[in-house]
Amino acid sequence: MSWLRSDRLATVGLPGGGINLASCANSPHFHITLKPDLEEEGAYKLHGEIIIQRIFAENETFVQLPTTIANVPSANYSATGLVVTDDNGIVPYTSFIVEQGFSGLPHRHWKTQRATSGPVSVRFTAHPRQVNRDSLTSPHFDLRNGTNGLTGSLWGVLPVHDPTAEDEYDFTVSWDLDPDQSAAFTWADGVGSFSHRFSGRITDLLFTFFIVGDVHAYPSIPTRKGGKYGMYWLAEPPFNITETAIFIENLLADETSFWEENSDLPYRVFVRVNEETQKASMAKGSGGTALQRSFMFGYNEEYGINELTLKTLLAHEMTHNWTPWITGSQAEASRFAEGAAEYWSLRLMWRNGYITSHQFLSEMNHRLYMYYTNPTRNLSDEAAMEVAWLQREAQRIPYGRGLIHNANIDADLRAQSNGMQGLDLIARAYVKMCPSNIACGAEQWFPLLEDALGKKALEEWHQTTTGKPLIEPREGSLGPCFDVYKNSTEPVIWQWKPKKDVDLSSKDCLV
Structure with missing residues (x-):
């Protein structure tokens, strides 16, 4: 948090x-x-x-x-x-x-x-x-x-x-x-x-x-x-x-x-x-x-x-040092900051060898499972924030929703650049804007997102905020070595799995 x-x-x-x-x-x-x-x-x-x-x-x-x-x-x-x-x-x-x-x-x-x-x-x-x-x-x-x-x-x-x-x-x-x-x-x-x-x-x-x-x-x-x-x-x-x-x-x-x-x-x-x-x-x-x-x-x-x-909890909290969002509503700030901390803490632990590819997959899937089985999963960001301290499940909405949205942005960026550029590019650019600008938030993030992926990316941001329809992870959202599949329909639960015959220990899987 x-x-x-x-x-x-x-x-x-x-x-x-x-x-x-x-x-x-x-x-x-x-x-x-x-x-x-x-x-x-x-x-x-x-x-x-x-x-x-x-x-x-x-x-x-x-x-x-x-x-x-x-x-x-x-x-x-x-x-x-x-x-x-x-x-x-x-x-x-x-x-x-x-x-x-x-x-x-x-x-x-x-x-x-x-x-x-x-x-x-x-x-x-x-x-x-x-x-x-x-x-x-x-x-x-x-x-x-x-x-x-x-x-x-x-x-x-x-x-x-x-x-x-x-x-x-x-x-x-x-x-x-x-x-x-x-x-x-x-x-x-x-x-x-x-x-x-x-x-x-x-x-x-x-x-x-x-x-x-x-x-x-x-x-x-x-x-x-x-x-x-x-x-x-x-x-x-x-x-x-x-x-x-x-x-x-x-x-x-x-x-x-x-x-x-x-x-x-x-x-x-x-x-x-x-x-x-x-x-x-x-x-x-x-x-x-x-x-x-x-x-x-x-x-x-x-x-x-x-x-x-313990390690994933501590990594999440430390990663907040690079997830600034000061302006706008608390709900908007929470989805950006908590989603980014979830995404980057696990991704950087994986890239730097603190967890294996199998552990990374397991941790990411656990977070998806917690999101899709959360009884408040269809609440909007604002509605979840309003009841967060009364209905504790609502506290977790920005974590899971923000994580999936970040993974999808990364997938879109890699798809349009033939795998050459991902979320790293605009995330680092955003953080660099913020040390001297205490008013970090949508005014900085939205132009970066639009320049990278067009107006559709902004429309998707605002749609995701509503909680409906239920956000789904895209193909490529965990990288080139993983597929997306639905393992349940009541409730709907999306998960990632290794592609067939892929060696997850390969450096080609690290993104």
């Missing part, structure tokens, strides 16, 4: 809390301090303070926080749950709910009752969300208890000023830790108290994951100088975490090469234990959520997760 993305960040690491003002001297400054309270097991807390170098007028909103993100409760501080001060002492405030705020989410806004003077300090205490095995599985934005630590996203705990602003800000994030504690968030990691400074939009601060406490990591914390990758966890999982971390590190290098990316930004992976046991994606209690340059994935200790399912 993916949310928003930006590649505009400039970062400056500050071990021990030192500050270099030169790089961010002309930007408004926010200083965030986070301190975990892990004294009482089962009653962990995260204390925080944000200092805003800005004057606020009377009756002006100074901070806001979503009450839920994709139906996941945030820290959701009460109407009087913040302590606000400035140079003149306590700042009185009121609060109110905006039903559709930033990113279409419900938000609580806090508004001053007098003009402020000097820097404004906002203090808060976040409590982890309490869940059990019968809770619904959900995206990983919430603050959670872990073994001697906490995990979460800053989006879910940090009240900020106007996340819609496109201004550049100067941020310092400080972790107030005991000497034997560690912390990592999307942009930095460290042992003991440390600070990290960077400039960017408010969303560059919000759309980040974190982990704090008795943190284990690969490579060890702090990340070596120049290192761009890290994986972090609290409890020792039932799978080989080091092998898993190395797999993601290697796949990251392969995907970075494929997408021709030149970013110097880090990439970090966070792991948590999910108490929920309902099936979220490919295994009970497992799932993942991607934000900027990072993702959080969770597993259930009771059910575990097999090696191949």
